[in-house]
Amino acid sequence: MIQIRKAQSTEATEIAKLMLLAMRDIVYHFIGEEDEQRAIRFLQTLISKKGNQYSFENIVVAEHDGILIGQICCYPGEQVSQLRTPILAELAQNYGRKIDLELETQAGEVYIDSLAVSPLARGRGIGKMLLLYAIDLYCKRQNRILGLLVDRDNPNAKKLYLQLGFREHGQKSIFGKEMFHLQYHI
16 A cells, blocks of 8 residues: 655655656756766755755655655745755755756745656556645645646646646746746645
8 A cells, every 4th residue: 555644854865766766957967967876865965854945844755565656845935045055055065066046936836846756656646646645735725826847848747737737837947948837726
């Protein structure tokens, strides 16, 4: 049976591996090199700590038989600058990187930063389960707007989001990629 639950800091390594599936190019850009192990360590460090956008505090996982098979990371858009500060500090201190990042979200929405499902569990509706969990928690229970960006080159993902009730809310260019900005609200 698949269990959807809040992440724990002790799961940072497993979550980092999943999260990297969704944002490999972005993390490589952050750390300035295409090194999978360094990218996982970067994410692991942030996931294990409180108070940043990739913190375990903002992550919900899908678990099957004790194995993490999916993750979704969401946080209030109005907190993006505050939550990003520890990430920029980590990049400067441990990777010698000073980068200027565009804001992918804004006040007024809970932002889905990343959604990833293990390749071994794809096609079983895990991504949909995680999205439905987020919709229930933020939209139905808290009457919030849920937002995300989807790459123009990923029509299958966009199709899933639209089927679940997300609607186009404009476009953004992030990290040189054209993205659709989608939102879900009741």
